[in-house]
Amino acid sequence: MAGVPGTSSTIFSTVKDVGANVIMISQASSEHSVCFAVPEKEVAAVSSALHDRFREALAAGRLSKIEVINGCSILAAVGLRMASTPGVSAILFDALAKANINVRAIAQGCSEYNITVVLKQEDCVRALRAAHSRFFLSQTTLAVGIIGPGLIGRTLLNQLRDQAAVLKENLNIDLRVVGITGSSSMVLSDTGIDLTQWKELLQKQAEPADLANFSRHLSDNHVFPNKVLVDCTADTNVASHYYDWLKKGIHVITPNKKANSGPLDRYLKLRTLQRASYTHYFYEATVGAGLPIISTLRGLLETGDKILRIEGIFSGTLSYIFNSFEGIRTFSDVVAEAKEAGYTEPDPRDDLSGTDVARKVIILARESGLKLELSDIPVKSLVPEPLASCSSADEFMQKLPSFDQEWTRQRSDAEAAGEVLRYVGVVDVVDKKGQVELRRYKRDHPFAQLSGSDNIIAFTTSRYKEQPLIVRGPGAGAEVTAGGVFFDILRLASYLGAPS
Amino acid sequence: MAGVPGTSSTIFSTVKDVGANVIMISQASSEHSVCFAVPEKEVAAVSSALHDRFREALAAGRLSKIEVINGCSILAAVGLRMASTPGVSAILFDALAKANINVRAIAQGCSEYNITVVLKQEDCVRALRAAHSRFFLSQTTLAVGIIGPGLIGRTLLNQLRDQAAVLKENLNIDLRVVGITGSSSMVLSDTGIDLTQWKELLQKQAEPADLANFSRHLSDNHVFPNKVLVDCTADTNVASHYYDWLKKGIHVITPNKKANSGPLDRYLKLRTLQRASYTHYFYEATVGAGLPIISTLRGLLETGDKILRIEGIFSGTLSYIFNSFEGIRTFSDVVAEAKEAGYTEPDPRDDLSGTDVARKVIILARESGLKLELSDIPVKSLVPEPLASCSSADEFMQKLPSFDQEWTRQRSDAEAAGEVLRYVGVVDVVDKKGQVELRRYKRDHPFAQLSGSDNIIAFTTSRYKEQPLIVRGPGAGAEVTAGGVFFDILRLASYLGAPS
Helix, strand or coil: CCCCCCCCHHHHHHHHHHCCCCCCCECCCCCCCCCECCCCHHHHHHHHHHHHCCHHHHCCCCCCCCCCCCCCEEEECCCCCCCCCCCHHHHHHHHHHHCCCCCCCECCCCCCCCCEEEHHHHHHHHHHHHHHHHHCCEEEEEEEEEEEEHHHHHHHHHHHHHHHHHHHHHHHHEEEEEEEEEECCECCCCCCCCCCCHHHHHCCEEECCCCCHHHHHHHHCCCEEEEEEECCCHHHHHHHHHHHHHCCCCCEEEECEEEEEEEHHHHHHHHHHHHHHHCCCCHHHHHHCCCCCCCHHHHHHCCCCCEEEEEECCCHHHHHHHHHHHCCCHHHHHHHHHHHCCCCCCCCHHCCCHHHHHHHHHHHHCCCCCCHHHHHHHHHCCCCCCCCCCCCCCHHHHHHHHHHHHHHHHHHHHHHEEEEEEEEEEEECCCCCEEEEEEEECCCHHHHHCCCCEEEEEEEECHHHHHHHHEEECCHHHHHHHHHHHHHHHHHHHHHCCCC | CCCCCCHHHHHHHHHHHHHCCEEEEEEECCCCCCCCCCCCCHHHHHHHHHHHHHHHHHHCCCCCCCCCCEEEEEEECCCCCCCCCCHHHHHHHHHHHHCCCCCEEEECCCCEEEEEEEHHHHHHHHHHHHHHHHCCCCCCEEEEEEECCCCHHHHHHHHHHHHHCCCCCCCCCCEEEEEEEEEEEEEEECCCCCCCCCCHHHCCCEEEEHHHHHHHHHHHCCCCCCCEEEEEECCCCHHHHHHHHHHHHCCECCCCCCHHHHHHHHHHHHHHHHHHHCCCEEEEHHCCCCCCCCCHHHHHHCCCCEEEEEEECCCCCHHHHHHHCCCCCCCCHHHHHHCCCCCCCCCCCCCCHHHHHHHHHHHHCCCCCCCCCHHHHEEEECCCCHHCCCCCCHHHHHHHHHHHHHHHHHHHHHHHHEEEEEEEEEEEECCCEEEEEEEEEEEECCHHHHCCCEEEEEEECCCCCCCEEEEECCCCCCHHHHHHHHHHHHHHHHCCCCCC
């Protein structure tokens, strides 16, 4: 039909004869159809007239069909100088695409102030909002769902609350927390929860927690085109959903170590999907909390540096214990002190076992390209074998002093050699292995000079070979961990188009 | 005219009567015009027929004009299921927008496999390439212009050469160096210089260096929609062009400290433009080379942490000198040794003056929000007053030993108090000031434990208050500096849409 002079003419004279209003016309080049819109109430008359007029052409197959698509809406973006301003159509269509709205037809005249798109009627409010928020409100809007308003989640919510206005003003980022779920109840909002009173809302206006409904609320959100789920739990079950969320186009950010230190095949599947689908999955806070560890490692790798070894003190608790294990104090004294100060888990064996350090080692090992399972990492547990089966933390603490002599001996041996004991995790990229163990370091080594409960991580690479790149600082604590998660949220916003 | 039944009919029956082919039609809703395309050779006849047909309407003002726009081309994106695949139009229009191509008219029929756009004829090859590369080649293509193939630029070119294939494979990033310019000659390419032989090309196929032509080559590049200029010089003149480049939509990346440590008003103007225009300007390598300093600071600030103080040893040369100024050695001995080992500038006064440290301090101060000029930073120069006017480095080195006694005294005083001397830059955000001076640190302070020529930077913030966040490692050298620049290039690619 394209290029046959007269078809358009016949169509529109027929439409004219029934007195219908043509609202828009779109006929793409090399096409075999003319698409035009008339008000819903005139559709029947136009359709009938066209069927009459083209009866013969239809019967002969010169025209394949006259199709009516009901239930359409027209969205028109109107503005001065639109046709001469590059990029306006890009912004409009990008906003619609990110809101997952299907464009049925498009028209833009060449001396015009108007781009017209035909959409399904059911999409029209959503489309209007997506276009409106993109042109008039903030450049990058991001709907955030927070899972686990415990210590870290709560702190993150406070940081988001305090920083929201600044982000809008300076970086044109509009963050909206549209859902918060604990283990028993959740609160949802279409446009954003008031973060000054989320706690009250979670008590009063909450509904029963349901992770499936929670993620559906985010993916069905019609107002915001970009969505992220932030998992602030340490839950394996929550982590098992990342794959599905990413598949739905929901970005995922987490300080939860479970997904990346779980089974290798699941981790690889997750990363492969994430990379191919252009959804983002960030987990800076899984290692060293807010310290720039994962991002630094990625930067080195992506720019072609070769990682030789990553070595670090990854546990604030064990850092504190060995930094304090000096002078006349016994090991059990120091552990008791750390427990009283709240530096350890309620049962110190959870720290002393080294499992948490091993998870961080496996995360960095996999990030460096090693295909290792958690079980491939030999872990030196600091829990004396006979005390592993103590039925309570109290019993453990009570019996720990009987092992002090051996600890004192180890320390003395080290001291005699001018060295100190440090509990470290090591990723040996050259030999493709990792380990968690107690090592001795010379007194002038950066690891020997640690104080407090600092983490310290040293990257030895082709570029940083003689002297490693070292990051040091508090690697635990609610404020810095939430800060690390927040940083990932802003990185996501930048990747989605916010200014830098 | 919109909504008046019959106008379209009359138009197209007239077009039919002259036997012209209507290639596309676009009439947007609520519009006052119908836009359609016919082949150039039929334009005159159609125009004349329409003028005849609407003579009366034109005279009466019911129709304002019949306009012919010559020199247009039609670009059609054709594919199965396009109308039912959200986002296809977004990708197309985004590709055109990033290539700075103005879309004159658009049509997409609703049961169609085709989006048609009308463009200026002169844009059509560029548009085709932009669309093609976006749909069929790499997701993120980036044209790179390298200014200054000296030590850092050369190393960066080698890193780009070695890593290009990996980036294409893993991150879908297609980096093309389309220009390299030294101070005397430059080599340009439309599609990418072969990085295995850029040196030969710069000798044989080069043309006289001309920065205006060089940047024009980048901004006129029709193949790649995204462009970045990488300034690897230390030149104030090159830095003075950043504003114009950003204004043209060219991103800027540099290890050159001159722009950010120059006049405050120019710096602020640059940052304001950059933020408003959504072009990116990265300069990680201006402080600490490849160490994550600027990015860490930005992350803290943007997530709402309050910076209290940034304190650091920012000069590898001065780090080495004070780390080595121990035992029985004199200050002049250590300086001589550093000079021989190539750790200092040819004239060590360039390091000892502290100017370079002051520039880093002002960069971090401004990044932290302080509105300071370089001249606001008091700098303790280590060049003895009487030697500032020595006419040569040799003369300076010869006379330096006569000042050793004073240095030895300062060191002894410090040692007596269990302290060491360190040359530091400090940004005091609380008191809104910066300084560069010689300070004394306790032996267990992280700054006291430095070795080699490492930089060390400590961020004390609301979140990192008891124990600062510390980054340490080599802060100079071609490999790590080029690595820092390269990291900025990849960050740019991510911000432009590459996967993470």
